[in-house]
Amino acid sequence: MLSNKDSPVSLDQRNATRLRVLEHIRTRGATSRIDIATALNTSPATVTAATADLISAGLIKEVVGESKSKSAKRGRPRVLLQLDGSSYFVAGLKIARQVISVLLVDFEGKEVSLHTHSLNKTSMSPRDLVKTIYTALEQACSRTEITIGDLSGVSIGIAGLVDAKRNFVHWSSSLTERNVDFSRLFKEYIPCPAFIENDANLVAKAEQLFGLGIGLRNFLVVTIEHGVGLGIVLDGKLYRGERGCGAEFGHAKVQLDGALCQCGQRGCLEAYVGDYALIREMTVATQDRKPETVSDIHERANSGEQMAISVLNRAGQMFGLGISNLINLFDPECIILSGAQMSFEHLCSDEVMDRIQSGVANVDAPLPDIKVHHWGDLMWAKGAAAYGIEQVSILKVKELPTNAA
Ligand SMILES: [Zn+2]
Numbered sequence: 001m002l003s004n005k006d007s008p009v010s011l012d013q014r015n016a017t018r019l020r021v022l023e024h025i026r027t028r029g030a031t032s033r034i035d036i037a038t039a040l041n042t043s044p045a046t047v048t049a050a051t052a053d054l055i056s057a058g059l060i061k062e063v064v065g066e067s068k069s070k071s072a073k074r075g076r077p078r079v080l081l082q083l084d085g086s087s088y089f090v091a092g093l094k095i096a097r098q099v100i101s102v103l104l105v106d107f108e109g110k111e112v113s114l115h116t117h118s119l120n121k122t123s124m125s126p127r128d129l130v131k132t133i134y135t136a137l138e139q140a141c142s143r144t145e146i147t148i149g150d151l152s153g154v155s156i157g158i159a160g161l162v163d164a165k166r167n168f169v170h171w172s173s174s175l176t177e178r179n180v181d182f183s184r185l186f187k188e189y190i191p192c193p194a195f196i197e198n199d200a201n202l203v204a205k206a207e208q209l210f211g212l213g214i215g216l217r218n219f220l221v222v223t224i225e226h227g228v229g230l231g232i233v234l235d236g237k238l239y240r241g242e243r244g245c246g247a248e249f250g251h252a253k254v255q256l257d258g259a260l261c262q263c264g265q266r267g268c269l270e271a272y273v274g275d276y277a278l279i280r281e282m283t284v285a286t287q288d289r290k291p292e293t294v295s296d297i298h299e300r301a302n303s304g305e306q307m308a309i310s311v312l313n314r315a316g317q318m319f320g321l322g323i324s325n326l327i328n329l330f331d332p333e334c335i336i337l338s339g340a341q342m343s344f345e346h347l348c349s350d351e352v353m354d355r356i357q358s359g360v361a362n363v364d365a366p367l368p369d370i371k372v373h374h375w376g377d378l379m380w381a382k383g384a385a386a387y388g389i390e391q392v393s394i395l396k397v398k399e400l401p402t403n404a405a
Contacts, residue, residue, distance in 0.1 A: 014050075017042070018397045021050045025060055026108075030080040032065070051081055057396050058087040059107070083108045088152040090392055091137055092385025094199060095158045095174050097122045097226050100133065102140040103381035104151075109389060114378060115140035123173060126180045130189045137190075151192045153395070155388030157199035157380055159227055163244030164197040170245060173227065173262050195391050199223070199380055200247065201238055203338055204231025206383030208238075212336050212371050220332045222249060222323070224339040224347065227262070228270040232330070250274065252325065254318050272318040273347070281311050298346070312346035320352040324359025327368060334369040348372050 024036055031039075037047040054060045065080040085108035092103045098119055104112040117136035124132070133156065134148075141148050160172025167182040169175060186194040204221040207213035213221070217236050223229035230249035232239040240246060250270035251263055258267030259277065271277050275294045282297055283290045285307050291297050300308035323335065337348065346352075353370070360367060 015397050015400070017046060018050045018053055018400070019393065021047060022054055022059060022393055022397070025081055026083060030063055030065060030082040032078055032080055036081070053400050054397075055081075057400055058084055059393065059396055060084055085110060088392055088396070089146050089150055090385055090388040091140065091151055091154045092202075092381045092383070092388050093133060093136065093154065093156045094202075094380035094384055095129070095133075095156065096380075097174075100136045101378060101381045102136050103378065103385050104140055104144060104146070105385045105389070107389065107392075109382075109385065112146070113140050113144045114381075115143065123176050125176050126169075126182065126185055129175065130182070130185045134189045149191055153192055153388045153392035154186075154190055154194040155202075155384040155391065156194065156196045157202040157384040157387075158196060159199050159229065161245045161248060162196060162198040162201075164195065164201070164240065165244065167194070167196050168244070169196065170243075171263065193391070193395055195388060197384070197387055198229065198231075198240075198244070198247070199383075200229025200231045201240065202231075202383030202387055203229070203375070203380055204233055204238060204383075205386050206379055207231075207336055207338065207373070208233055208236075209386050210382065211338075211379075212334070212373055216333050218330070218332045219334040219336060220326055220330060221336045221338050222326075224273070224337065224344050226276060227274045228322075230326075234330075249322065249326065252322060254321055269318060269322045273315045273322075278311055278315055281314075282308065285311070294344075301346075313351065316346045316349055316352040317355050319347045320355025321359055323352075323370070324356045327356070327360045332368050334371060336371050336373050338373040338375050344372075 020040055021036055024039060025031060033047050033051060034044060037044045040047070051060065055062065060081050061084040063080050063082055065078040085106040088107040089112065090105055090107070092105065094101045100117045100119060102115045102117065106112055115136065117132070117139060119132070137148050137154065158169065158172050158174055160174070161170035162168070163170065167186065169180045169182065171178050182196050200221065200223045203223050204213070207221050213219050213233060216233070219233050221231040228250035230247040232247050251261065251265065251268040253267045254269050254272065255267040259271040260266055261268035261271035262276065278294055278297055279291055291300070297308050297311060301312050326335065337344070357367060
């Protein structure tokens with residue numbers, strides 16, 4: 001039985017130190033050995049050994065920096081360490097309903113290429129999905145100097161219940177089958193290590209690294225698009241649950257025996273808030289004018305159509321109820337509402353904020369910050385790429401000789 005530690009491999013103490021040093025360099029940019037030792041509260045000898053190993057693995061390189069003291073007559077140039085961006089290439093993918101977005105990055109996370117691959121089916125068999133991923137990767141690489149064989153890792157974000165530690169998807173609306181172990185299929189089709197993770201977790205990671213979560217210890221990211229997802233960062237770390245089935249905010253029940261959800265159960269939050277739910281309700285209510293997208297419903301509400309206003313209001317109230325439950329459970333510093341769906345103003349209205357306020361247990365303290373972050377699929381893929389870089393770093397460090405000094 002696999003345990004659910006923060007990394008998929010068990011790292012010994014030396015590897016843990018190497019990774020801490022690597023992460024420090026990634027966060028800080030070019031920095032000296034002595035500054036790393038001070039920041040990590042470890043000995044210079046330990047840092048020297050770790051950086052030597054990381055250099056030999058091609059993960060970092062030495063660069064000459066400016067002398068700290070310009071007035072020093074014999075000031076030796078300082079040797080700094082920074083990531084070796086060109087050493088490895090990683091692909092981050094986001095599987096959405098209609099497209100797969102592929103972002104190729106170097107080891108520093110710099111964009112090499114962005115490619116969008118259209119899908120003609122919203123869900124497919126696991127094998128077809130992996131074949132399609134391969135095609136999308138090939139197309140993305142064909143626009144660059146690198147080939148698919150040059151990739152060191154591929155990281156894939158998918159909606160659903162995912163046990164990232166073993167590339168196992170319990171359930172996803174993008175798949176026609178349940179309980180899929182992707183490790184074998186990845187080995188068959190993808191010529192480098194591949195990792196699959198819940199897409200909301202990847203957005204949380206991207207918010208933490210590049211977005212509104214920078215510097216926060218405890219925050220939640222609620223993603224709103226076809227369904228509703230949740231990423232939980234507690235004490236600076238992504239919380240995944242024991243089986244990778246946690247944080248299914250979209251399937252939290254808000255109504256006993258309520259509306260039918262795409263997961264097969266009733267009364268789930270996303271059966272009231274997800275875009276499919278809004279379109280379904282509008283279609284039932286106004287059979288002659290089926291909306292294509294949530295934006296259509298917004299347009300009709302803005303032009304005064306009562307039915308559209310009512311559908312959006314109800315979604316907002318259900319959403320507010322769900323958010324107040326999250327605050328009661330987690331007491332986060334901040335909740336970030338994030339999504340590719342550009343039309344979720346109805347979930348951020350004053351009425352929704354009132355609903356949240358009235359659902360939160362009464363304390364004499366202000367509500368957590370609730371921030372809205374409009375993201376496109378690129379940013380989801382960016383989160384995937386960040387996860388890919390993290391996993392490739394762990395693999396490369398693990399490949400280092402364990403007896404290195
Ligand atoms: Zn559900």
